[in-house]
Amino acid sequence: MKNVRIWFKKDKECRFISHLDLNRVMLRTVYRAKLPIWYTEGFNPHPFITFPLPLSLGFRGEAECMDVRFLDENFDLSTVADIMNPFLPEGIRVYGATESKMKPGDIAFAKFSARLYSDTLSARELKTELCELMLLDECLVPKKTKSGIKDIDVSQYIKLIEIIPDTDDLEITVTLPAGSANNVNIQLLFTAFENYLKSDVYYEITRHGVFDKEMCPFE
Amino acid sequence: MYPKEVEKILLKVQKPGKYTGGELNAVIKDKKDVDLRFAFCFPDTYEVGMSHLGMKILYSQFNSVPYIWCERCFAPWIDMEEQMIKHNIPLYALESGDPLSEFDFIGFTLQYELSYTNVLNMMKLGGVPLLSKDRNELKNIVVAGGACASNPEPIADFIDIFFIGEGEEVDLEVMELFRECRKNGETKEEFLIKAAQIKGVYVPALYETEYNEDGTIKAFIPTKGAPDKIEKRVIMDMDNSFFPESFVVPNVEIVHDRAVSEIFRGCIRGCRFCQAGFMNRPVREKSIDTINEQCYKLCKNTGYDEVSLTSLSSSDYSQIVPLLTKLNEWTDEEKVSLSLPSLRVDGFTDDIMSRIKTVRKSGLTFAPEAGTQRLRDAINKNVREDELLETCATAFNGGWTNIKLYFMTGLPTETDEDLEGIANLGQAVVNTFYRCENRAKGRGVNVTCSASPFIPKPFTPFQWEAQDGIEEIKRKQMVVKSAIKTKKITFNYHDAATTYIEGVFARGDRKLCKVMLKACEKGFHFDGWSDCFSAEKWLELFAECGIDPDFYTTRKRSFDEILPWDFIDYGVNKSFLKSECLKAYESTTTPNCREKCSGCGAAKYGGGVCYEKCKNMV
Incomplete structure (x- = not known):
């Protein structure tokens, strides 16, 4: 086998x-x-x-x-x-x-990219707002857990976001902790953004791959 | 494919995979290459509609014609509907993503009366004018077929063409006519007048109804050369009738997520409450070889590891054991399991059980329909209590511990004693379990008795009968409930008001069209779902329209009243239905079609079970 x-x-x-x-x-x-x-x-x-x-x-x-x-x-x-x-x-x-070659438990990170757009704000405005959000030291979002809804602070992960320059829409990449032990759902970051903007943001997310704790691609 | 603007709302609704299309085996054509576009609409959710065999057959058949592109469309669930309205997105078909208003034909399959509000709502969401008379061009032709086309009148104002009987042949004839009419630049009216000459086609706009003062029908008058009787279409050669080799395989889980092979049409039994049993006469079987080949190809092309051998009463297939034996030749090896829905109490034998054993042991369902022998005789459900108990014993000894029993309340000639009989029969099944020596050890038995209130349907011997009103339905449910003395029996019953409203439309006439129109304006939808159904709203609506719903439900019709569906001929003579009704009053049974021909009239189709014996004698 x-x-x-x-x-x-x-x-x-x-x-x-x-x-x-x-x-x-x-x-x-x-x-x-x-x-x-x-x-x-x-x-x-x-x-x-x-x-x-x-x-x-x-x-x-x-x-x-x-x-x-x-x-x-x-x-x-x-x-x-x-x-x-x-x-x-x-x-x-x-x-x-x-x-x-690796065990599923070895997975530690996942790399994402996303395109964000809104009905009310232009890409440039979204970029500016996101940059401001990234400066905040605390950013709480409600997260559904087994024991009910808890507020968690995602500011440290928002700071990891990289904005791709020279694009029509707002495009970003980010690598987040992933796997069975500590998994951060990228959508929490965008919920935080929506809460900050107090308006709907639409997003299209792509996961590009998963990595182990040394950032070697999962094999 | 879905329209681009749908993308942003998909993540805001539950199970967005229902609204995207892109399934395996979905047929994508280039609209430039086809002459005719057909939107096959199922007036319920994706999960329900995708389980429907008729849609799979007709979808494949339409698409096998190069000049037709048939697409699928389902009713969006309420969360999606809300989003679509909010973002101004019209209801679209799943293959092209184009709105319904762009289609030449918009076809609905009518499986139950409470889906009528969804029919209209889908037209509204798709940007199609509701009333037939408001659609003047030779496009957006709205057609409908299926079981409820047996009484088309409550939605006659909205539908251009009803297909009566089995759709495989008549649909294509109408498509061909449409193509010709369009080529010749003819009008919609000219097309409809010509279409009405095709056997099995009913064009409601060509008929006028006159009423008596009491609201009953005085006359039903064809105009513009339309026939005064519409004869159903029926496929006699089942082995050579169209059957798809592959199904669209949904990406999200649906209600019946498995391959399906239809082993025969019709039913030999003649239970007097059953519409399907009278409408689909005569019984026509597929041969073992055809079924075997179809099952094999379907599994291969879809990847399903379960095949359901479907029919109205699968154990009545004349060679059921040889069929299962043949299928087992490859199903065991390929790890495919077989299931037989609609098993009769007297059809569940050791032989059959051992061959469908691979199926998950979820539970067995039998339908004695009535609690006492007298009433079972009256409805011609020829099942005896000892047969039922024997069958249950077989199942219990085979390891089953869950049995479901289906009953009806409100059947003609029923008394409270018959209702108590439901509880007694359930108790007898429980007692049988504890007498079985090989029963599953250490586990209790659970007998679920479900009782649905009876709704008299057109083209059955009970089509003249009164239906129970809401209060009476509730009272009867309580009679059964209080007669049950054990916790081993779970008693389920159907909502009384839902049944009552369904009954209105089941035997309704054209006067109900205005109610339907108002219902649509008020945003009625998904009335078959308790999430949306509101009896109060319906009763208010009837009052507003000056309609007395009791006229359609609790009123017993006389045998010589002109019924709204009398102009349709399903092959069974009205005089036969009447004699069956009279026999019910005497609790006299009628033998099934294989035992003895009772001369219902379906022999005129020249085939099927009516000629089985002759064939055997030669």
């Missing part, structure tokens, strides 16, 4: 599939593609798949991954993309499969 990490992009209409639904899409695909994958051995056998770091609904994913176990150790992993893609909706494209 070989642990394999299948790499894919999630875009277009499929950005709006939730993680649970993505799981179902992938189950159907590996079943239909007849990949030599290990099935669970309970009452309802199904292909065993896991996702090291789920992607939030609405995000574009540039380098997403899914873990499976191959029964055939000699299976040519370079063929996986071509086998799976015909069975996937347009918005999900598999681009590779590699033997897993």
Whole structure:
């Protein structure tokens, strides 16, 4: 048995599939593609798949991954993309499969970019406002947790935002803590921004990849 | 595809994947390459509509014609509707993202009466004028079909064409006619007059209704050469009828998220309350080989690992065990599970059970429909108590611990004794569990008894009967409830007011169109959902329109009254329905179609179960 990490992009209409639904899409695909994958051995056998770091609904994913176990150790992993893609909706494209080198628990950071726009403010105005927000020493946003809604301070993460110069809309990049231990949802930063502006901001978020604590790409 | 401006609202609604399209097997064509664009609308949510087999069949069939592009459209849930109105986004079809108003045809499937408000609301959201007479051009032709087209009158003012019976053939004939009429520069009226000559087509605008003083119908008059009887369309050769090899596979979870194969149409039983059983006569089966091939291809093309063998009563398939055996040849190996919905009490045998065992052991549902043998005889539900208990014992010994039993209240000839019988039957099933030696150890039994108030439907022997009023429905539910003495029985019952309003439209006439129009103006939608339904609002509306809803529900019709749907011919003679009704009063049963032909009239279609015996004799 070989642990394999299948790499894919999630875009277009499929950005709006939730993680649970993505799981179902992938189950159907590996079943239909007849990949030599290990099935669970309970009452309802199904292909065993896991996702090291789920992607939030609405995000574009540039380098997403899914873990499976191959029964055939000699299976040519370079063929996986071509086998799976015909069975996937347009918005999900598999681009590779590699033997897993790191554990999901090794994930420590995720890199995002985002485009922000508003009905009322121009890109230039949004930029100015964001720069001012980044100077604040405290910035509380309500976060839903298991024990209810808590206010958390996201100012330290807002300071990490880099504004990409010379763009029509406001475009930013940011690398945030990620993984099972300490995960910061980028949307909290934008909620903070909306609260600061007291108006709606629309955003389009792309996750470019995940990294371990040394900032090496997750493999 | 979704329109660009939708993007920013998608993250503000629940399950945005319902509004984006982009599913596997969705058909994308270039609008420049097609002559005719059809928006197939399901007047309910994506999850419900995407589960509907009829839509899958017709979607594939339309798109198999090069000059037609058929797209899907569903009712947006209330959060999405609110956002769309706020941002001025018209209701769009999922493949192109174009608003409904850009389509040549806007087709609705009518599966239940309470979805009518959604039909109108979708037209409104899509920018399509509601009334047929306000749509004057040869575009935005609004068509409708499905079970509720059996009584089209309550929405006759809004729909240009109703398809009566099975859609596979008639739809395409009408499309072809439209294409020709447009090429020749004809008007919408000219097109409709020609369309009315096609068998199975009803054009309400070509008919006039006169009423008696008491509100009943005096005369129903065809004009402009339209036929006075509309005969249903029916597909006789099921093996060669169109069936899709692939379904659009939704990205978000839907209600019936599995492959579906239709194993036959119609039902041999003739339960007297059941509209589907009379409308879809005669029974026509697909062969084992056809079903096997269709199931295999569907699993291959969709990736589903579950196939549902659907029909009105799947265990009545004449060769059910050989069929399951054949399917098991590949389903076991491919880890595909089979499910048989609509199992009859007398159809659940060890043999069948062992072959569908791979299915998740969620629960079994049977429908005795009535609590006593007398009433079951009156409704011609030929199920005996000992059969039911025996079947339950089979299930309990096979490890099942949950059984659901469906009943109806308010059936013709019913007494309180029959209602108490529901509780007694539930108790008998509980007792059976504890007598089963191989029952699941250490687990209790749960018997769920669900009782739905009966709504008399057109084209059934009970079409003349009175329906219970709201108070009477509630009283009967309490009779059943107080007769249940154990916690092992869960009693569920349906909302009385919802049933009552559904009953109004089930047997309504054209006078209700003004109510529908007002309902739409007032923003009624999703009346099949308790989230939105309001009985008070409906009753207010009826009062405002001067309509007495009791006229349609609690009034018993005489056998010689002209019923609003009398001009439609579903193949079963009215005289047969009447004799069945009279037999119900005597609690006399009628044998099923395989035992003995009772001469309902459906033999005129020249095939199916009516000729099975002759075939066997040769």
